[in-house]
Structure formats: structure tokens, C-alpha cells
Amino acid sequence: MTLNRVTYPPGRDCPLSSVVCWSYLCRVQGGVGGRRSGRCKWFNVVKGFGFITPDDGGQDVFVHQTVIQMPGFRSLGEGEAVEFECRPSEKGIEATFVCGPTGSDCRGSDRRPISRKKFRRIRCYNCGDFANHIAAKCPHGPLPKRCHFCKSSDHLIADCPSRKADREAGNSSSNGEYSDTGGGAYGEPSKSSTLSGQGHQASSSSS
Template sequence: MAEEVDGGKDQQSNTENHPEDEEHPKLKKGKCKWFNVAKGWGFITPNDGSQDVFVHQSVIQMGGFRSLGDDEEVEYACKSSEKGLEAVKVTGPGGADCKGSNRKLASKKRYRKIRCYNCGEFSNHIAAKCTLGPLPKRCHNCKSEEHLIADCPTKPERPSNTENKDPEPMEKSP
């Protein structure tokens, strides 16, 4: 039994002597050189002046949208890969969450106005969900039941685009 306890102590001291094993990589300090928030990756410049370290957003410790700000102070652990050094864990100073970039990824969603074809309002419902119930057909511009929007007398005329049209059609030669 005494040998098992001693064996456990040897393993602990072995870990302390070699802190850069894969389970406990040594944390280094550096600054974010640049980070592309759209692509989710960038590079860290180590404080010791060694080779830049690649960082992917998936290894950054912070809540929400993960990114790094330019010149943000970080602590990181890295490993060698085929292309160079790659960060496996990135935190703020003292193991705190990173601050992140002020630039945020623009939303790809384009919001468009929804018009209810029942009441004619631009709002957040469609005709099937309209609270007014079925209404008679009417002009969406002036709300008159006498005509529809295509024939509305108060609707401003759109300027015709005659500049792009050919004034005379070309004759076909036999």
C-alpha cells in the first residue's frame, strides 16, 4: 500500500516538473495582433517576442459572441500544428473572461415591412392574423371603397423611364 501512495506522489511531482503536458499547458501572455470578427479567427503576438499564435473564436473564454479586441491583453496556452502555433485556450489577464472586440458581426437578416392585405397597414401581422376581420376591398392608399390602389386618383404618378427606351424600333432587313 505504501508503494501506491508513493507512486501517486511521483506522478504529481512529474506534472509539476513538466507543466507543458497536454492536460496542463503553460499559460503565456500576449496581445491580440488582429482578429477578424466575420471569419472568427486572428493572431496573438506573444510578449516574449516569439512567433505569432493563431487563435480561433472557439477557444476564447467569454460569454456571448466570442472575439478579441485589437491590442487586447490575453493569457493563452498553445500547441504546435502543421501550420505553426495554435492557441488551445485564451483568457483575459488572471484567467478572467476576454473583453472582446467593439466590432460586431452585422446581421445577415434583412427585415422588411409586412403589409396586411386586409387592413392595409404596415405592421407585424398578415391578413390571416388581422384582428379587424375580413374587410371589403378598398384602396390601400386613400382607404376608399370606390376603387383599388391601381386606380387611385390621389396616388402620385411614378416618373416614366423613357431614357432607356429606344425612340424608334429598329426595322428588320429582309
């Protein structure tokens, strides 16, 4: 019996449909009602499917991630040894169950699809970083309390001297736009001089 092509009982040709022929191929190679061994030919982790090359030399078997036995993200690594069961379909032979050697979980591929989901950055009150996790799920583990502004462990952010200094510097720079004694920003007259000038004009007109 040749496993690389479909063979039939002596004296009988195959006038049947391609699906029945695939079914016969599966049966003569132990695919229906039995478990075969093979290796992953390739697997697309983004689309979730690939092909297995049987060790007995049969045709490549289609495999979808839903039939793979493993926890979490299901996939197959290129060249990974597997055991599988299969059935005929309109497009060829497809796997109905895939596991590792001796029924163990599959190892899977080291590759993962790139996530396009955008995460909102939030502050973690454990490590103080702006990231996509909260303190309860911080990967750094429990850390001592510290200031999240300057990272010092001597005080908390409410009492941070560096933060107060930055605030005072910001307030002084914003108040410096208008001076009580000199010209305003960009050479414009100050509020005090403008108001005094208006008062002088009003007194002159009344007299």
C-alpha cells in the same frame, strides 16, 4: 537564450521536423503546460480567427474563436491583453485556450459581422410598428393600448374614424368609374346608358 528564434541544448542541432521544432519553441517559452500573456495582433470577426503577439517576444500565435473564453459572440479586440495556452501544429503555433488577464473573460471586439438574413416585417401590437419583433419582445416596454392606425390613445383601430374615412373615400372613388347619369371613366359610356341603348334596339327590332 534568445526567444526570437529557436535555440537548442548546447552541442545539439535540430535535425527534426518543423513540428518538433515548434514544440521545443513552445516549451522553452512556457507554452506547453503553462500560460503565457500577450496581446491580440488582429482578429477577423467574420471568419472567426486572428493572431496573438506574445509579451515574451515569441512568434505570433494563431487563435480561433472556439478557444476564446467569453459569453455570446466570441472575438478579440485589436490590442486586447490576453492570457493563453498553445500547442504546435503543422502550420505553426496555435492557441488552445484564451482568456483575459487573471483568468477573466475576454472583452472581445466591438465589431460584429453584418447579418445577411432577411427578416419578415410583422406588426408589433405593443408599439404598433411594422418591425422584426412581436409584442412580447418589444424594446419599448409595455405601452398603453392605442389605435395602431392613427396612434391615438382615445380609441382602438376597430373604431378609428380616420380609417373609416379612408375606406369610404376608397369606396366612393372605385364606384365613380361608372355613373348612372353620365359617361363612364375615360369618356366611355356608362353601364346604364349602354343597357338602355340595348333595350331600345331590342324593342325596335321586335316592332
